[in-house]
Each structure stands twice: as C-alpha cells, then as structure tokens.
Amino acid sequence: MSWIGRSLPRLEDPSLLKGQGRYVADLARGAAAVKFVRSPLAAGAILGIEKPDDGLVFTADDLVGVKAIRPLLHRPDYVPVSQPVLAKDRVVFCGQAVAVVVADDQGLAEDLAEQVFVDIEPEDAVVDFAQALGEGARAVHPEAPGNVLVEGNIRTPGVDAAFAAAAEVVALELRSGRQTAMPLEARGGVARFDPLAGRVTLYASVQMPHMLRTGIADVLGFPESDLRVVAPDVGGGFGQKMSLFPEYVVLVWLARHLQRDVAWLEDRRENFLAAAHSRDQVFKVRGAFAADGTLLAIDADLKSNVGAFSCYPVTCGVEPLMGLAELPGPYRFSEYAARSRGVTTNTCMMAPYRGVARPMLTLTMERMMDVAARRLGIDPVEIRRRNLIETFPHRSPTGLVYDEGSYGETMELAVKALDLPTFRRRQAEARAAGRYLGAGFSVFSERTGYGTPAYAARGMDIVPGYELVNLAMDPSGFVEARIGASPHGQGLKTSLAQLIADELGVPPTKVRIIAGDTDATPYGWGTFASRSMVIAGGACKIAAGKVAERLKSVAAAMMHVEPETIRLADDLAYAEASNQTLPIGEVARAAYHQSHRFPQAGPGLQEQALYDPAGTFSNACHACIVEVDVETGGVKIERFVVAEDAGILINPMIVDGQIHGGVAQGIANALFEELVYDETGNLLTASLADYLPPTIAEMPSIEIEHLVTYSEATITRAKGVGEGGTIGAPAAVINAIVDALSPFGIDLFEIPATPQRIRDLIRNAERTSHG
Amino acid sequence: MKPAPFEYVRPSSRAEAVAALATHGDDGKAIAGGQSLVAAMNFRLARPAVLVDLNGATDLDYLRPEGGKLRIGALTRHAAFHRPVVEGPLGVLLARVVRNIAHYPIRQRGTFTGSLAHADPASEWCLVSRTLGAEMVIANTGGERVCAAADFFRGTFTTAVGTEDLLAEARLPLLGPNWRSGFFEFSRRAGDFALAMSLAALEIEGGVIRAARLGVGGVADRPLRLEALEAQLVGQAPSAALFAGMGEAARDLITPTEDIHASADYRRDLIRTVVNRALTQAAS
Numbered sequence A: 001m002s003w004i005g006r007s008l009p010r011l012e013d014p015s016l017l018k019g020q021g022r023y024v025a026d027l028a029r030g031a032a033a034v035k036f037v038r039s040p041l042a043a044g045a046i047l048g049i050e051k052p053d054d055g056l057v058f059t060a061d062d063l064v065g066v067k068a069i070r071p072l073l074h075r076p077d078y079v080p081v082s083q084p085v086l087a088k089d090r091v092v093f094c095g096q097a098v099a100v101v102v103a104d105d106q107g108l109a110e111d112l113a114e115q116v117f118v119d120i121e122p123e124d125a126v127v128d129f130a131q132a133l134g135e136g137a138r139a140v141h142p143e144a145p146g147n148v149l150v151e152g153n154i155r156t157p158g159v160d161a162a163f164a165a166a167a168e169v170v171a172l173e174l175r176s177g178r179q180t181a182m183p184l185e186a187r188g189g190v191a192r193f194d195p196l197a198g199r200v201t202l203y204a205s206v207q208m209p210h211m212l213r214t215g216i217a218d219v220l221g222f223p224e225s226d227l228r229v230v231a232p233d234v235g236g237g238f239g240q241k242m243s244l245f246p247e248y249v250v251l252v253w254l255a256r257h258l259q260r261d262v263a264w265l266e267d268r269r270e271n272f273l274a275a276a277h278s279r280d281q282v283f284k285v286r287g288a289f290a291a292d293g294t295l296l297a298i299d300a301d302l303k304s305n306v307g308a309f310s311c312y313p314v315t316c317g318v319e320p321l322m323g324l325a326e327l328p329g330p331y332r333f334s335e336y337a338a339r340s341r342g343v344t345t346n347t348c349m350m351a352p353y354r355g356v357a358r359p360m361l362t363l364t365m366e367r368m369m370d371v372a373a374r375r376l377g378i379d380p381v382e383i384r385r386r387n388l389i390e391t392f393p394h395r396s397p398t399g400l401v402y403d404e405g406s407y408g409e410t411m412e413l414a415v416k417a418l419d420l421p422t423f424r425r426r427q428a429e430a431r432a433a434g435r436y437l438g439a440g441f442s443v444f445s446e447r448t449g450y451g452t453p454a455y456a457a458r459g460m461d462i463v464p465g466y467e468l469v470n471l472a473m474d475p476s477g478f479v480e481a482r483i484g485a486s487p488h489g490q491g492l493k494t495s496l497a498q499l500i501a502d503e504l505g506v507p508p509t510k511v512r513i514i515a516g517d518t519d520a521t522p523y524g525w526g527t528f529a530s531r532s533m534v535i536a537g538g539a540c541k542i543a544a545g546k547v548a549e550r551l552k553s554v555a556a557a558m559m560h561v562e563p564e565t566i567r568l569a570d571d572l573a574y575a576e577a578s579n580q581t582l583p584i585g586e587v588a589r590a591a592y593h594q595s596h597r598f599p600q601a602g603p604g605l606q607e608q609a610l611y612d613p614a615g616t617f618s619n620a621c622h623a624c625i626v627e628v629d630v631e632t633g634g635v636k637i638e639r640f641v642v643a644e645d646a647g648i649l650i651n652p653m654i655v656d657g658q659i660h661g662g663v664a665q666g667i668a669n670a671l672f673e674e675l676v677y678d679e680t681g682n683l684l685t686a687s688l689a690d691y692l693p694p695t696i697a698e699m700p701s702i703e704i705e706h707l708v709t710y711s712e713a714t715i716t717r718a719k720g721v722g723e724g725g726t727i728g729a730p731a732a733v734i735n736a737i738v739d740a741l742s743p744f745g746i747d748l749f750e751i752p753a754t755p756q757r758i759r760d761l762i763r764n765a766e767r768t769s770h771g
Numbered sequence B: 001m002k003p004a005p006f007e008y009v010r011p012s013s014r015a016e017a018v019a020a021l022a023t024h025g026d027d028g029k030a031i032a033g034g035q036s037l038v039a040a041m042n043f044r045l046a047r048p049a050v051l052v053d054l055n056g057a058t059d060l061d062y063l064r065p066e067g068g069k070l071r072i073g074a075l076t077r078h079a080a081f082h083r084p085v086v087e088g089p090l091g092v093l094l095a096r097v098v099r100n101i102a103h104y105p106i107r108q109r110g111t112f113t114g115s116l117a118h119a120d121p122a123s124e125w126c127l128v129s130r131t132l133g134a135e136m137v138i139a140n141t142g143g144e145r146v147c148a149a150a151d152f153f154r155g156t157f158t159t160a161v162g163t164e165d166l167l168a169e170a171r172l173p174l175l176g177p178n179w180r181s182g183f184f185e186f187s188r189r190a191g192d193f194a195l196a197m198s199l200a201a202l203e204i205e206g207g208v209i210r211a212a213r214l215g216v217g218g219v220a221d222r223p224l225r226l227e228a229l230e231a232q233l234v235g236q237a238p239s240a241a242l243f244a245g246m247g248e249a250a251r252d253l254i255t256p257t258e259d260i261h262a263s264a265d266y267r268r269d270l271i272r273t274v275v276n277r278a279l280t281q282a283a284s
Helices: A013-017 A108-115 A130-132 A159-167 A209-220 A246-257 A268-275 A318-326 A358-376 A380-385 A407-418 A421-432 A452-457 A492-506 A532-559 A584-593 A652-672 A724-740 A754-769 B014-027 B037-044 B089-098 B104-109 B110-118 B124-132 B225-231 B240-253 B266-282
Strands: A030-038 A044-050 A055-058 A096-105 A118-124 A146-153 A168-180 A188-193 A199-204 A227-230 A263-267 A277-289 A295-307 A335-344 A436-448 A468-475 A479-483 A513-516 A565-570 A572-575 A580-583 A606-611 A616-627 A634-645 A702-707 B007-009 B030-031 B049-052 B063-066 B069-073 B137-138 B142-148 B154-155 B164-175 B179-186 B196-205 B208-217
Touching: A030 A108, A030 A246, A030 A268, A030 A572, A044 A096, A055 A246, A055 A335, A096 A108, A096 A246, A118 A277, A130 A295, A130 A335, A146 A318, A159 A277, A159 A295, A159 A335, A168 A268, A168 A358, A168 A652, A199 A209, A199 A246, A209 A227, A277 A318, A277 A358, A277 A584, A295 A318, A295 A358, A318 A335, A318 A358, A358 A380, A358 A436, A380 A407, A380 A436, A407 A421, A407 A436, A407 A616, A407 A634, A407 A702, A407 B137, A421 A436, A436 A724, A468 A532, A468 A584, A479 A492, A479 A532, A492 A513, A492 A532, A492 B225, A532 A565, A532 A572, A532 A580, A532 A584, A532 A606, A580 A584, A606 B063, A634 A652, A634 A724, A634 A754, A652 A702, A652 A724, A702 B063, A754 B266, B014 B030, B014 B049, B014 B137, B030 B037, B089 B124, B089 B164, B089 B179, B089 B196, B110 B124, B110 B164, B124 B164, B124 B196, B124 B208, B179 B266, B196 B266, B208 B225, B208 B240, B208 B266, B225 B240, B240 B266
Parallel strands: A030 A263, A199 A227, A295 A335, A479 A513, A634 A702, B007 B049, B030 B049
Antiparallel strands: A030 A096, A044 A118, A055 A096, A146 A335, A168 A277, A188 A199, A188 A263, A277 A295, A436 A616, A468 A479, A468 A606, A565 A572, A572 A580, A616 A634, B063 B069, B069 B164, B137 B142, B137 B164, B179 B196, B196 B208
C-alpha cells in the first residue's frame, strides 16, 4: 500500500489548529522592543536627525563598518544599486527605515520613536512609468540615470516577416496594479545574544533561513557560524519573506552591539509601507495571426516597476527577466521579439510574489487569444486548440524546454465541466432579462522546480536551486530528514513524510522533517518558486532510497537472504522467498548496535542526497462564469473551475489547498487588491480598510479536476503546484467579464477590474451608443 | 500600533460619566464599543489624554419604545438589532440595515450612538437617523438638550456633540403599520464601508404613496435626506419608472465626494442605482 496519492490529514495541523504553533511573536518574551523610524517622504535629502536626549536611538552613523545590501546580476544591462540598512544622506521611498529605537516594551518604543525627528529636504518623487521614463526624468539613483535597473532583449530572425504575412495584427496594452502578498503574519524577528558563545540566534519569519544568514553575515562582516537563523512556524510568505530585509540586519547588529535580546514585530502598516510589493506592470504587446487563427509572432514591450531597490538575493531582474523568458506560455509560435525593463521608482521595493510575472503574462496571452478570436470570427476555445503546444519536449522561442504536459486536455476538461453549450443558452436568456453573465478561460504553463541551471542562465551572482537532504533512520526505527527547504504553511512536512514512508516502508507518523534551522539542516535555498515538493522531495526520495538499501542489506544479513529479496513495507522487512519478517525497528537497532555483524553495510542508517533538476512545467486551464451588475460594476463569480496537471499528486488534499489559496490571490489580483501611491509617493492604501483582500464572502467555491501526465523531468514525477492558482485566475476572470459585457462592446485590459473601472467602461459605452 | 499613553476612568452611571467628561473637557473622550476609536488610537491618529469608559454606566444600557419613539441608550450594541427590537415596520427596517454594518464581531461591541457620535459619512445608523428624523439627547452637567438629526451631523466625524457633552440617547420615530422599508448598499466587499447606500421608507395605502422618507449615505460628508424627492413621491403609485426617475433625480441633486474607491462620476452612477433599488425594495 502506497502512502503517495493519499489525502492524509496534515501532520502539521494538530498543533496549529489548537493554537500551539510557535511564531516569532511567541518567542519574543523578555526581549526589548525595537521600532523603526521610517521616512514620511518618498524622496529627499536628509538634512539632520534629531534624537531625544534619553533612550536608545541609532541611525546610519552609528552602524560603523556595516555594508550596504547590494544584490548582483552578472549581465551587461544590470545596474547594481546599494541599499543602506538605515537610510544615509537621502531617502528613496516612503517607509524607508531611517532610525531605530530600542525600549523595554512596544508602547515605550513607539513613544520614543515619535520623538525622533528626521529633517528631509523633499525632492519630486518618481512614482510611475511616465515619471521614471519621461524626457529628463529625475534619477532615483545617480548610478542609473535612465531609471532602468535591468533590461533584457530578444528577437528571433523572422519576426518582421511574420508580421508582414499576418492576416490580423492584435495590439494590446495591459496594466496590472500593484499588489502585496499580505501574509497573515507580518515580518518579524527576535535576535537573542548568547554571551557565552558570543553568538546570535535570530528567530525570523522567513522563507530562506540559510540565505538570510549568509546575507546578514556578509553585510555585518562576521563569520556565518556566529549566527544561527531559525524560521519557526511562519504564517505565510508567498515570496514576501524571501528577501534579505534591512530590518533583520539591524536586529542582529543591535543584539551584538547591545549584547541584549531584541524583538521587532512588524505591524500591518509597516508591512504595507516597507515589506515588499509586486506586480505594477505595463505590457504593450502585438500579436500576428494567420487567417485561421494561428499565432505567428509576438512583439512585446514589457515594463515592470521594481521600486526603490533590488531585492537580495534574486534581484530586481526576477519580474522583468521572467517576463521576457516566459511570455510565450503554452502557445507554440516561433517568432518572438521582446524588450523587458525593470524600472526603478521612489516606491517600496518589489520582490517575488506568488506567480511572479506570469499572472500578467497569462493575462496578456489569454486576452490576446480572445481578442484575436473575436476579430477573426473564431470561437475562443477553438483558437486556443489551434495554438496550444501538443508535442513534447517543446522548445519555446526563448529556448525553454517544456516537458510532457496536457495543455489541450486540461482545456477540454474545463470546457466540459462548465457545460458551455448549456451556459450559452442560459447567458442568452439572462441577457434578455437584463442580466449579464459571461464565461472566460485561461490556459497557462507553470514553470516549477527548477534548479541551478535556470538561475545561472539569469546571470545571478548567488545561484540557488539545488537541495540537500540529510536523512537518518535512528536506532528505534524512526526517521529524521533534515532539509534545506523551509516550508511555511504548505504542508510540505506531511508530503515529504508520505514520500519517505513509501521508500522505507514505515508509516508517515514515524518520519520527522526538520527544517528552518541553520544549525540543524544542510545549506539549502528555502521554499519559494514552487520548488520544494520537486527538489526537496527529489532529494528526500534519493536519500530515503539510499537508506532503504542499507536497511535491506542489514535485514538480509540478519535473515540470511540476498538484499534484493527484501521488501520494506508495513514497518516490516519481508524476506519474500523464505517468508520471514523482521520489524524495521529491530533492523535499525542492529544497524547501529551490532554493526560489527554487517561489515558490508557499515554502521548506522544515514545518507545525504542532492537533487538539482532542470525544472518541469505544470499546466492548467482555469474557467469561470461571472455575473456583472452593469449598474454598479460589481462582479460576482458564480463558478470557478480548475483543470490542472501537476503530475503525480503526493497528497491531493494539500494540492487542492494550494490551488484554493492561489486562486484566492489571483481573484484578488483580478478584482480587489491594489496599492495606490499618490503623485508625491505617499501610499494611500496603507491599511486593510483601503487595501481589500477578498474574504470568504467574495470567494466562489472552486471545482478542481486533476489530470496526471507522467514526466521524466522529476524523479518523483511530481510537479510544482504552488503558484498556478495565482497565475491563471486573473485572465479567466477578466475574459469572463469581457464576455459578459460583450453586448456593450467593451474590452478590459487593466487589473484589478474594480467596480469603478468596469462601470466607467460601461458608462462610456452607453454614452457612445446614445450619442 | 500601540496608543499614546492615556488615563482611563470608568464611571458607574450616566451622571458620573457626564461629570467625568466635564472634568476632562478637551482631553477626555467617551468610549463605548471602541470599534473606530481604538483603531484610530492605535494608529495614534486619535490621542485622548483620558478615556471615559461608558461600559460601567449601566443606566445607559436600554432600548425601549416610549411615546411613539424608540429610545436607544448609549450602551445599545449594533447586534441588539439583529432581530426586530420593536413590533412594526421600524424593527424590520433596523434588522434589515444592521447586517450591513461591518462584521459580526464588530456588531457585538460597537454601539448605535457611538456610530452617531463618530459620524463616519458611510455609517448606516447615521443614514437611518437622518432619514427617519431621529432626535439625539445630548447631556452635560448643565442638563440635557434634544438635537434634531438635521442639525446633528455637521460634517465628516463632526457633530453637535461638544467636548463636555455625552450623546446619551437617540430616539427614532416608530413607523405606523402601513410603512415599508427598503435599503440597498454597495460596498467593495461584504462588511466594507458603503461607497453609496440608500434607505427608503414608504407609507403605502390603497396603492398610493402617502408619505415617504428617502436618504442617501456614503456619498457626502454627512448623510443626506432627499426631502424634495420625498415630496414628489407622495401621491404617486409605486412603479419601476417612478423609482428609476427618482434614482436619476437623486443623482442629479447630489455633488458626491471622491476617494480612491469611487470618483464623483462613479458615485453619481451608484446614487442612481441605490436609490432606485431601495425604493423598489420598499414597494415590493
């Protein structure tokens, strides 16, 4: 009996659901409170900082010998910029940390922070693309005069010919508002100084503990072994908790400087202002189509607002370069030209957020398909049929190699689930009654589980990607796997336990996964980019397989049979031929305590394994039905179908959970969430009264259909599934809204499609038709 | 997200509360449910030096019909209105409106008069009070005075309640048996502040509107009662065309406020819709 494929309740849940989880704030007892004083202005020169006479207040001048954070990409078109951990001489975004105070409790720290006055000579803020890229634009950083921090270009030889030959050219300009990941738990850290060891332990709500340790040690200039980083229970990350933030550097500096335990627990307002944002992109794209709907070529100008700094370690190249590389998505055209720029502005830094670039890429290609279908008089499903990739491996015009997938099949499954013919009848009846229903589709690929080759290709100075696992069965027959990945809500410990259980023949409850502690785990890259099931999972499978070989060797010697005849299952070692069994725990004990009897196996049951795959593409089709209230512009999502293929599902319930959460964040991107800066760079949406994540009342029930394609691209045949929900949902929702509003002849190219934006389009259409 | 330091007093009666507010004057601030005030204090947007907690003044905790009015004491929570609190159309109207106020936990703490005293332009209770012509009982050490809703709301977060005053009670007129009500609110998400909302109450006899109350909230610095339109409704038979026309008339009467969620143009569209839908519901 296999544990893989079973919807095992999550091993993590009993403690979390009983309120026994340990988050950073639970570990802050006894520590002094740290509060950052942040810039109230987006841009300007610091003329002076007035501190109160009493109290612990530190500014950049106090941080002697502390370097700036300076992430690098080895590309000719990348301009590195330095981020001081406390602003020095000038501020470049509203919310930037300028000073830090320490007091006995949070209230006193906030009182003290109020007494710090930062005198800033304001400069005009550069907030949007027009300001950043316009003639004579002020440079946000002197080292980047044109405000472009990174640029990528590609052009295949036949682009012009393809456009010349096109029966129809579709030109679109799409825009995504700015979003933030909004983890339930904001950022935070507790730095504890150990006077005996002269060492600091930083408990932090992060996704990449090893990377954080490297980054802090580099910036502060001390050996990594002087710091231990622990990510305890983490209340969501979604990419926002990947980066090295100045606050963590300052926290460790304070602990060392004051030789005192200090805690910084970010409040929601700080998280809005200074954690990390995402999206904020404008894509100008032309598509060349043949008369039969075949897509011949794409020509794209992609702009990503990357904010004031470049995030460490992945850099501000993450959005623009993924945009450049992955725009072709699931379609098989061969001619492609694109220019993609990361533009710096006086706004909060951008960092990866679930989906990275692909929600916009998918919106772009899926709007393109619908518009082309309408112009060419082809059904929207049919035009996709004619263009989706169907032979594998597929090589995209940017050189990406897609492993086996089921692009067409997932779409057909979603079409069937929606029962489109019946829906079209219902849609017509509703319209006659003054109600506007629409159906929309979105087909996409999700590149997941990519190792070092993909990151090296981007020119990264720090090349993440591999995972190491140290796996041991102890003498009692229980298993410990120490992983470099750092799960923070995904249920990864359960999924890995199921995988390991199958290799070793023990129940998952006998497998403990140890993660998120640099003292206890091998160097690894944490959890992000839909990688952990594929890469940490692959390493676990290899390591467990190696331990299983040792176990079989010992069991075979104990039962006087050949190792090949041993089968591990049900917590037993079976010698099939001789019909003998031994409890695995007995074999394990012998492996440690009677090792002299098994010279060939050697002592113990421990192995390390490495996995560093090239990557694999999951795929899915999202389909939804919406109703638009044309008087208010309000949108209600009536049905939402996800037909997806992530290969073998280790734990289907956990996969469904990933899809549910992802779709919610995608719907947020499509309809609700938008960070708005005014023209001075002041954030207008710095609370949950103005920034609107959807609640359960706005969420539809999500219907999920699974297909399983076997791919050789991963050792477990499992593909990543962390981001697909977020990637596909916006395009499906927007296409459905446009379908609903087709009697008005309205097209929609901006997200979020707020009631106001939808109503504005309808009002204009009504005026035109009346005028 | 910690408030600036403040002192805290907990009077045990309305008289003590009024005395405490008089003692502390500008520095004092009454708190009942605290659902708006505490958040503002945590952001340090509000910094009262002394909080006068009304929760111990149990003589403010009442809700009863008396003399043709529903008398709502200053400790009456929103949740009290989840079910009709009084027989007849007013109880139904209040129960219909209350579910639009924020979320369940907030309705357990926040108070009716607290909403009025806070005077958020998007407050449902402010709209109800203005539209139905409520009276506010304002107490201080000199005694008490009764203020009509028309004079009570002075602008965003601004009312006739002075620094040494306590809004002790609100009185809503009971509605006779032929009254019916309709309420429609549009907000971005369930429980959010209204981008626009309308309350309509119609007295219909023999298929004709005999009297009307019509108000719009969330669109200006205070709730608006549309008396000119009320007058036009009287004597008419309810119809889709009548109500659509009222929506358009309301849209043309009001110069709405703007914010990041709604431009003036968009709010005008919403005014038309919420008025039409509130009236339609009232007549249905």
